[in-house]
Amino acid sequence: MSSAVCRRVLQTAGSAPAASSGSWSRIVSSCCSRLRAGPRNEARRGMSVSGRGNMNVFNREMKKRQKNWAASLQDGHHYDYLRDEVGCRVADRVYDIARTFPLALDIGGGKSHIAEHLSKEVVERVFLTDVSEKTLMRQSEMPTHRVLADEEFLPFKENTFDLVVSSLSLHWINDLPGALKQIHQVLKPDGVFIGAMVGGETLYELRCSLQLAETEREGGFSPHISPYTAVTDLGNLLGQAGFNMLTVDTDEVQVHYPGIFEVMTDLQGMGESNCAWNRRSLLHRDTILAAAAIYKEMYGNEDGSIPATFEILYMIGWKPHESQAKPAKRGSATVSFGDLSKISQPTNTNKS
Template sequence: PIPHKGLWRPGRSPGRAAAAAAPPPGGASPGARSPFDRRLKRKQKNWAALRPRPAECEYLRDEVGGGVADRVLDIPRTFPLALDLGSGRGHIARHLSREVIEKLVRVDIAENVFKGTVESEIPTVSVVADEEFLPFKEDTFDLVVSSLSLHWVNDLPKAFREIHQVLKPDGVFIGAMFGGDTLYELRCSLQLAELEREGGFSPHVSPFVAVSDLGHLLSRAGFNTLTVDTDEIQVNYPGLFEVMEDLQGMGESNCSWNRKPLLHRDTMLAAAAIYQEMYGNSDGSVPATFQIFYMIGWKFHESQAKPAQRGSATVSLGDLAKIDKLLHQK
């Protein structure tokens, strides 16, 4: 069942929003403004969701989903209607209860992720749609959350504007995405191996946003009272091939238009040896680093606290510097 008959934006049904995930034949060509093949990403996520045991590769999604949920729990209110953008199998909702979110709309580009949803007590509705083309009306949701999905969006500023638009005034967006240092060990090992064996290299790890850009992008989209913080998660694997296998199982394989479809066997073996030599642990395993950016932004409302007017202070900074001296005298 679809909640609220007035939920949808005119002229943009869920089906149309899902179809927008990939450019039509003869449409926009790959380039700086469209670095990712969204049709391929949809296939990758659909394939990963239908694996016999998809949960085996979702440890990272569960960990980061819990981090987003913790930030939701820090806000002392109940959200009547929330949107989980790029929800996957429900890695945020599993950490929350009906006392926090009364009803949840889950959106993902890949329809297969909804077939094996992680159980949650929150009533949910699932919608196949693209993050850049949300089919919802303006001022619809009290909360929007997103975990490890927005780093595959071609137009991140547009996606942030869409999120801001569907939020109600005084609504909050809480998200997490991969940062620029993610998988630097894998990236460096593959590049060195290709240079050695093939005389050049192609990108095998997708480009990520820098933390210095996030606050600016959120502010331009209309968000205020911004918070951006970073975290690093390091996972140890037996070797390079296991790293790449788990990335494929997460649906996180590279989908850049300029990716190299196949790597020569000799190049892969050289990359595995370089990975072990440069980054290997004493027990023979190799680390893979995932940098996570967490972000919080609010949509403006008159009731929100405002900064005091310039010149309205009643205590000078010079007086504050004397506090320690006065305390010692007492």
């Protein structure tokens, strides 16, 4: 691959009804140079169970190193196109709420991908956290209070924030139910949580191509794409964490690349490489070349590019408060459905 310029096209495809409105399709052109060797993969390990009794799927220390490495790239801003797009959509959902938030918390948003789209008229003060110290060091136009913190262990008191937001960070958390409960705790009553995470069938083209190539060349396949949360599970997780007045919707964003190598390069540049404990540490050259051919054959576009699909799950949940509207008690209705059907029937009138 000799081209120095990589043209990426972001498209919103078949999205479900969302809280925000407007067209979000756009074309993003950026220069991308060849990356140096990425973070050294560790030996393959099996999934373990943490001391708290939760499944330990992801190596959080490796994810920290991956994000630090991505933040140290001189041209790192060229890989922020997806985070900028999703951060803008999360900020748009904040604007849909007709109120001012004195104090907000952005979880896992080191480069201010959400905060840079917010105004002081809507959010007066923002605390921004990230597990990566180098990501937090990146400057942004929006003034924020930056705190080095793991998304799984929020160092804040209960009932502190009026708003909590998060964009493309929660899909790397081992204990998602526990993290949502912590978010619920740090919110003030009648506070709102607005989040976005990668989920569903994200990168199914890359997953399928690697599995088929590995099966053909090596007689079996290993996981190379991390597991993702299904949209059908989000409502239950938010409800179990204590949120009410829930909204869950999904967008499908497709990014078009010249080939599979550009897909994998950009994932590294985003800090989105796989960090699951059971990942395979090495991909053979023959397997990668076979996967590239399968990718283009199965999913390639007429212009020679290939699509990579990202399914973005959006969630909104409120911390309960006595001022919020509540559903009527069961059996409190004063009119039956039978009576309503009689009312709606047209009256026959005969004119002589």
